[in-house]
Amino acid sequence: xxxxxxxxxxxxxxxxxxxxxxxxxxxxxxxxxxxxxxxxxxxxxxxxxxxxxxxxxxxxxxxxxxxxxxxxxxxxxxxxxxxxxxxxxxxxxxxxxxxxxxxxxxxxxxxxxxxxxxxxxxxxxxxxxxxxxxxxxxxxxxxxxxxxxxxxxxxxxxxxxxxxxxxxxxxxxxxxxxxxxxxxxxxxxxxxxxxxxxxxxxx
Amino acid sequence: xxxxxxxxxxxxxxxxxxxxxxxxxxxxxxxxxxxxxxxxxxxxxxxxxxxxxxxxxxxxxxxxxxxxxxxxxxxxxxxxxxxxxxxxxxxxxxxxxxxxxxxxxxxxxxxxxxxxxxxxxxxxxxxxxxxxxxxxxxxxxxxxxxxxxxxxxxxxxxxxxxxxxxxxxxxxxxxxxxxxxxxxxxxxxxxxxxxxxxxxxxx
Numbered sequence: 022x023x024x025x026x027x028x029x030x031x032x033x034x035x036x037x038x039x040x041x042x043x044x045x046x047x048x049x050x051x052x053x054x055x056x057x058x059x060x061x062x063x064x065x066x067x068x069x070x071x072x073x074x075x076x077x078x079x080x081x082x083x084x085x086x087x088x089x090x091x092x093x094x095x096x097x098x099x100x101x102x103x104x105x106x107x108x109x110x111x112x113x114x115x116x117x118x119x120x121x122x123x124x125x126x127x128x129x130x131x132x133x134x135x136x137x138x139x140x141x142x143x144x145x146x147x148x149x150x151x152x153x154x155x156x157x158x159x160x161x162x163x164x165x166x167x168x169x170x171x172x173x174x175x176x177x178x179x180x181x182x183x184x185x186x187x188x189x190x191x192x193x194x195x196x197x198x199x200x201x202x203x204x205x206x207x208x209x210x211x212x213x214x215x216x217x218x219x220x221x222x223x224x
Numbered sequence: 225x226x227x228x229x230x231x232x233x234x235x236x237x238x239x240x241x242x243x244x245x246x247x248x249x250x251x252x253x254x255x256x257x258x259x260x261x262x263x264x265x266x267x268x269x270x271x272x273x274x275x276x277x278x279x280x281x282x283x284x285x286x287x288x289x290x291x292x293x294x295x296x297x298x299x300x301x302x303x304x305x306x307x308x309x310x311x312x313x314x315x316x317x318x319x320x321x322x323x324x325x326x327x328x329x330x331x332x333x334x335x336x337x338x339x340x341x342x343x344x345x346x347x348x349x350x351x352x353x354x355x356x357x358x359x360x361x362x363x364x365x366x367x368x369x370x371x372x373x374x375x376x377x378x379x380x381x382x383x384x385x386x387x388x389x390x391x392x393x394x395x396x397x398x399x400x401x402x403x404x405x406x407x408x409x410x411x412x413x414x415x416x417x418x419x420x421x422x423x424x425x426x427x
Contacts, residue, residue: 048334050253124337131251131331134394144396170411177392177400178408182381185388189380191337193347197380205381208373212415 035061036071040082041089045121048128052082079132083139086125093122102166102210105157105179109206112183114190115199123187151176167213175213182209238264239274243285244292248324251331255285282335286342289328296325305369305413308360308382312409315386317393318402326390354379370416378416385412 039060043052054072058065072078096107114120133139154176161167167175186205190197197205242263246255257275261268275281299310317323336342357379364370370378389408393400400408 048338050334051338128334128337130391130395131253131334134327134331135251135254140395144399147392147395148399174408174411178385178412181388181392181408182385182412183388184391185384185386188333188387188391189350189384192333192343192350196347196351205377205384208377209381209385212418215415215418 036068037085040078040085041121041125044082044086044125044128048124049079049082049132050128052078054078082125083129083132086122086129090122090126093119100160101157101164102161102214105154105161105167106206106210108154108157109179109183110203112187113199113202113206114187115202120191120194124191127188127191147180151180154179179209182206239271240288243281243288244324244328247285247289247328247331251327252282252285252335253331255281257281285328286332286335289325289332293325293329296322303363304360304367305364305417308357308364308370309409309413311357311360312382312386313406315390316402316405316409317390318405323394323397327394330391330394350383354383357382382412385409 036057039057040052042060043056047056054065054068054075057072057078058068061068072081093111095111098104098107112123114123130143133143151173155172158167158172158175158179162169162172183206186197186202190202239260242260243255245263246259250259257268257271257278260275260281261271264271275284296314298314301307301310315326317326333346336346354376358375361370361375361378361382365372365375386409389400389405393405
């Protein structure tokens, strides 16, 4: 029987799952055709049909990372400060799926920093992330829930805070279980809120 | 003439400089005997005298990174909140040397997360870093310069903030020049200080 389009799609999903599994456990440093073939239970020869070069495999992996990140479920519980908090919670490794994603992101930084085009692409993505946070900060300010300072500064600061917390939690999950991460985030937000209260009190 | 101990030491310094240069420009992903040999203007054969395996080269590079980090100059401008701020400034990529070091640290995370022993070693180092910050937070609290909350929580939060800021600045140095990094850090500390003021006002 001829192979159908459905077979082809199913095989592509299997390949994607195998690439993801290798990245989540071994990082980009361990992402090789051989490792993906072993994960898939296939020959390296079959894999070269999908990825003729190591560079093609890397490009596929980065694209897969971006697609999975865009497709992940997002919290949408409120507006103003609650929406800002949701956006920050969405970044943290609070579930095993989010831990895998973050593991792959952090792992990809080495490859991305080595390549000027990738560095520029990552810088653009992080700038977009800050812009989305900035809009939520501004909305929270309009509601009087955050201080009247520059929302771009508050967004950049918050993005730094959660990215660093991601790194800490990946290296030391027992010191940074989900409830500790949320506690640290809420402490961070409480300081911002208190700053607003302090400004009002003093002004 | 026989080669002297001085020759040997000079050659080791050259090798270290070449390993460092390769790591700072190409990351751990680009750290190969071939790349170090090219940087040194030597043969790969000579390098195998120093590094019989890729693993030996990686171990040497990680050790070099730790020694350079421990040997770097530190700010020592004050006590209390000023000393806490100094410790955080010491981490940020505010100079080209500090940028290189941070570039190598971030690059090493991929290799470190792949290896359980290295992951544990990094977790231990970051815990030590948090403990040093915790002591400075506690001193600043004793002086009434920081809020009376758990100093370990404030230290973990501050470490997350600066680590994330390092990553942002490496990917986007034009958006995060040194003065912007310092501005963000001072905004972060101002929120902590305001929280202290707010607590006192409400208590």
